[in-house]
Amino acid sequence: MDAIRTDGLTKHYTVGFWRPRPYVALDALSLTVGQGEVFGFLGPNGAGKTTTLKLLMQLIFPTAGRAEILGRPVGDVAIRRRVAYLPENPYFYDYLTAEELLEYFAGLFGFDAHERRQRAARLLDEVGIGAERRLQLRKFSKGMLQRVGIAQALVNDPDVVFLDEPMSGLDPLGRRDIRQLILRLRDRGCTVFFSSHVLSDAEALCSRVAILARGRLVASGLLSDLLAFQVRGWELVVHNVTAAAVEAATRRGDVVQAIQLGADRYSLELPLTTAPESLLAALARDGAQLVSLNPIRDTLEDYFVRQVAAAPERQVRTAS
Amino acid sequence: MTVVPQIAVNVFKESVRDKILYNLVVFAVLLIAVSYLLGQLTAGQDIKIIKDLGLAAIATFGLLIAVFIGIGLVWKEVERKSIYSLLAKPIRRSEFVLGKYCGLALTLFVNVSVMTLAFYLVLAYMGWRELPTVRAAWPAPATDPEMLKAVVLIFVELLLVTGIALFFSTFSSPFLSASLTLGLWVIGHFNSDLRQFETVVNSPVAAWLARGLYYALPNFAAFDVKSQVVYGQPVAAQYVVLTVLYGATYLGLVLAAAVTIFSRRDFK
Numbered sequence: 001m002d003a004i005r006t007d008g009l010t011k012h013y014t015v016g017f018w019r020p021r022p023y024v025a026l027d028a029l030s031l032t033v034g035q036g037e038v039f040g041f042l043g044p045n046g047a048g049k050t051t052t053l054k055l056l057m058q059l060i061f062p063t064a065g066r067a068e069i070l071g072r073p074v075g076d077v078a079i080r081r082r083v084a085y086l087p088e089n090p091y092f093y094d095y096l097t098a099e100e101l102l103e104y105f106a107g108l109f110g111f112d113a114h115e116r117r118q119r120a121a122r123l124l125d126e127v128g129i130g131a132e133r134r135l136q137l138r139k140f141s142k143g144m145l146q147r148v149g150i151a152q153a154l155v156n157d158p159d160v161v162f163l164d165e166p167m168s169g170l171d172p173l174g175r176r177d178i179r180q181l182i183l184r185l186r187d188r189g190c191t192v193f194f195s196s197h198v199l200s201d202a203e204a205l206c207s208r209v210a211i212l213a214r215g216r217l218v219a220s221g222l223l224s225d226l227l228a229f230q231v232r233g234w235e236l237v238v239h240n241v242t243a244a245a246v247e248a249a250t251r252r253g254d255v256v257q258a259i260q261l262g263a264d265r266y267s268l269e270l271p272l273t274t275a276p277e278s279l280l281a282a283l284a285r286d287g288a289q290l291v292s293l294n295p296i297r298d299t300l301e302d303y304f305v306r307q308v309a310a311a312p313e314r315q316v317r318t319a320s
Numbered sequence: 321m322t323v324v325p326q327i328a329v330n331v332f333k334e335s336v337r338d339k340i341l342y343n344l345v346v347f348a349v350l351l352i353a354v355s356y357l358l359g360q361l362t363a364g365q366d367i368k369i370i371k372d373l374g375l376a377a378i379a380t381f382g383l384l385i386a387v388f389i390g391i392g393l394v395w396k397e398v399e400r401k402s403i404y405s406l407l408a409k410p411i412r413r414s415e416f417v418l419g420k421y422c423g424l425a426l427t428l429f430v431n432v433s434v435m436t437l438a439f440y441l442v443l444a445y446m447g448w449r450e451l452p453t454v455r456a457a458w459p460a461p462a463t464d465p466e467m468l469k470a471v472v473l474i475f476v477e478l479l480l481v482t483g484i485a486l487f488f489s490t491f492s493s494p495f496l497s498a499s500l501t502l503g504l505w506v507i508g509h510f511n512s513d514l515r516q517f518e519t520v521v522n523s524p525v526a527a528w529l530a531r532g533l534y535y536a537l538p539n540f541a542a543f544d545v546k547s548q549v550v551y552g553q554p555v556a557a558q559y560v561v562l563t564v565l566y567g568a569t570y571l572g573l574v575l576a577a578a579v580t581i582f583s584r585r586d587f588k
Binding site: 054077080100104162 | 322323327333404406409411586
């Protein structure tokens, strides 16, 4: 059983007052996320990530398609006992303290007063909210609210966690804490589905990613598969090479960029069209020695930029 | 349905910590106290002035609390997006609406109780300091328990106004919700005129429309027995029971409509 499954999930909004027309916020999204996975849901702003999360949380209703969590339709209230959700830029009740908020939310899952207090205390410790837990939430900074948001999401020991831009508003220490928390959730067997446009977080945490652009799924799969064969050149480091030999290779187009590392030591970037062994042989004839040869692979960011740029324009249909 | 009381308690907790509510209640209690001074300016009518002003203060400040907190209940949650975290928990949207409503009803109950207590304390003081000969001339005793019937009906009216405010706030902005609720409250106090209207028009369509509106719009005038209790005229217990039942039925319909609309709403 998949942790999350969507089939042709679609959401249209109507835009324009005088000439209303449908705006496709999400177009036939089909994806599956296995149990225990940390799944990165990536895309630029306005790609449809939050729309997808809201559909999965039933905060909005789909125009077409269906979605399931742990084999049950998302409309099933009972499934929410096993699910957690952190919205983007969470906001809570001004006049409640962090402690009261967590106890209130724990109460909605039916925990008794003792259990509510224990859970609130444990989770606030876990996200690093100390004595501030007795302050009203209107006095909290954005970063502290984000931490409280994460704590409230985990109040039911969920099996599936949805995090919408969890690193938003956090300082570097906060980001590190949340990354560690996500890894702890994974180690506990929890499925984590998080949306982000911060690719380094996805690269550090996710086993699989999906990239959404203009409301459409443009790529998905194992991070290692997506990036493994995307070699875009070679980095050749040579010793005992002359500047003249490097210049000659550059003029021939065998080298894209040359960086001098020492008196006679260079790092050369070769395009895919250059066979590294031929260039190395040519340089070796003048006495050059090989130090290292490595493929230059795409980062997730390179891959992401390429996929997003190639995505078709979003459909904004004229009402007929 | 077990989550409804928890949502209600949270609304109550939020409301009692809100300074706006304190200000309204303190102002109402002050007005009731000041009514004693106003009573001193009139010859022989002082007890009626105090009763009139006191009941009017309970009704008016109760209305302000019902409308201005009622319209913000759902709107604030949606606008500030705190509803996102809440609806992700195992609760139905109907439970959310009912919990919000019950929370405000609880807030109103406490506020009306505080205002009524202040009202009776002023009246008790008045009764204690007057001579028995003056007291004998009053149409009803100072702390006449009959006035509680007026207070009960004011409270039921406020519950209905809150329900209507909540209904409008499930699909419109606070300004529009407040305008529509207050508009309906004013129309509701002149509802009986619609009944008369059909007797003075010739057009059967207009008469049918007037009758339809009479039945469809809330009859708030029915909840107003302030004049009767101030002048010591009896209010039948049966009338109070029937009016409460009318209010409860209307409230049930309004809340059902609010739940239906809210359950289909997209939170963009």
